[in-house]
Amino acid sequence: MKLLIKGGTVLDPVAGEMVEKDILVAGGKIAGEGSNLCFGDAGIVLDASGKLVVPGLIDMHVHLREPGYEAKETILTGTRAAARGGFSSVVCMPNTSPVVDTAALISYILNTAREQGAAHVFPVGSITRGSRGKELAEMGDLKKAGAVAFSDDGMPVANAGLMRRAMQYARMLDLPIISHCEDRELSSGGSMHEGYMSTVLGLKGIPASAEEVMVAREILLAGETGCRVHIAHVSTAGSVRLVREAKSRGIPVTAEVTPHHFTLTDEAVAGYNTSTKVNPPLRTASDVAAVKEGLADGTIDVIATDHAPHTVEEKDVEYDRAPFGLVGLETAVGLVWTELVDAGVLTPLQAIAKMTLNPARVLNISRGTLNPGVDADLTIIDPNLTWTVDANLFESRGKNTPFHGMKLKGQAYATVAGGRVRMLGGAVKDLLR
């Protein structure tokens, strides 16, 4: 099947160009580009005039919850949410039940995604068995089955000696370690950022140091082992500073930030809306300013959502009792455009690179470009559409968003993955036969 995308402004993060041109897709690959293209035989034409055509967006931090927590999300619903949000690829974290610590589980996720998925799925394998932080998982086997990185996300490896060995091993396999940086002794029992707001609300705080001591540890270990380390969801000014300094010394470290951490502060917790309960917690205005600065100067390479769906009954409880996490796939583009591009923090090309080329490079996957011959993953973004977030319309099973009712500018108009249109005008195409 052929697909012609006409009249859009094409953003190429590799060349660093924005050019108005058409793109032709054939056989699931990018077949050509130029102006006023047309095809002889039957195919689909997408009118992208007035819109931006970008490589298919990649969210490198998503919780699909399957297997084990299907009430929260499944591979089917999570990838549909991805497609609706403009993401043609998602990278899923291994903290499912059971934890993804064997090749068989990687295969299960890949097979299910191939059969049901509305977007490509790249699984992350665990660092330790059961993410219990005791002994290494079979990382070589995980890689052979298709794992693109290793992480004990949400259950960070506390033992520095074990993490060091994991890095040595991961370096041998040439895969990155993704680290959720949290010292559990420092964060213990906390449910929001420690500061004035936690005091006023009477909630136990999580100090910035709980994140920063681990960022510092991972940087030191990365420097020593040469392993590529990717710092997940950076949330504090101190973490940004540590990563910046490490990069200047040539340490192989990369970092990501979530839309909620560059948009909201701990003030949002007032009212005890449990959709604001997230780990790492929403920080202060100066932290938000620092992560924006880190985005602008390249310290932070990637924007990823940490999409973490939960059921209504899990979240509709006392703040302390609610699980951490919020959904992000279906609001990311709007938040990036509203908070970063329109606000002048990033150019459209910089923003797109952080959602396409950069995560593809961190994970060493052949996506994130529109080069002829590559798999046809692309996203059409309407940067001028103003819309209001309505969680009830989410494809995700998780409705836990702090952005419900918020007015945003910029939305994905179409998502193409593997040459097939997966979403158009907000409607996800049903792929189940």
Next chain:
Amino acid sequence: MGLSGKDVVGLRHVPAEEIKLVLDTAKPMKEIIQRQIKKVPILRGRTVVTVFYEASTRTRTSFELAAKYLSADTVGIAAATSSVSKGESLKDTARTIDAMGADLVVLRHPMAGAAELLGRTINAAVINAGDGAHEHPTQALLDLYTVKEKKGRLKGLKVAIIGDILHSRVARSNIWGFTRMGAEVRLAGPATLMAPGIERTGAEVCRSPEEALEGADVVMVLRIQLERQQEGLFPGLREYARLFGINRERLTLAARDALVMHPGPMNRGIEIAPDVADGLQSVVNEQVTNGVAVRMALLYLLIGGGGSSEAAN
């Protein structure tokens, strides 16, 4: 004039005029308590439900007596004996109580924000009787009432609050209440039990209890909980008593006529010396009496026709 909200969750957002209204209303209520026949028909036919997820003798009894003196019907639910222990969520428990026709719910809960969650969920009025480390507004109101009654004013007074500020809902509500009414609030306690950023509330954080006590008109002593020591937050009760306990010697730093207050229950010999607790300056027992009066005032203002949203019976 009445209270602007349906619920009383905390004092952080309550304007000075409304605090004054509650204190003024509590005065005639106190007269009722001092009568031989302590019953007026103001809340006849109204139902007050107390829901306590934490053990509490004084607060719960105080609310129940306040409701009974005003002729309301009262029902008490204790978490351990109810469907709460069968895993029912706070929201479902609340909806059930609402559906049974309660007019007002008094909630004590170990988690911050529980009263606000309840208030959002149900139609009945909600009074927060303490939610985690967040607020305990009726305690602060009775403290304000007690001080005003004794001192004749609140404005310009120096109030020292000594102890575990970090975990204290009493301290937070009192900081909002006293600063709003024009008093000066000073805080002292172990550094590990001081709440981060609390100086932004307008209270002054002192480096020692001595600094906080200097010339204070009110000395408010907070209860220190043994479990905080077990959590490793301070070295031990013996040292705590030595460094932070309010004894007769320390009390001489305060104004000669300073009031000594404690929200109870007291750890005698730890945060407060027995002779101070029972001394001439102590108003601990009056606090308890005034607690009933202030709670009667709130019940009246919220569901007795004294509020803005209710027509007078």
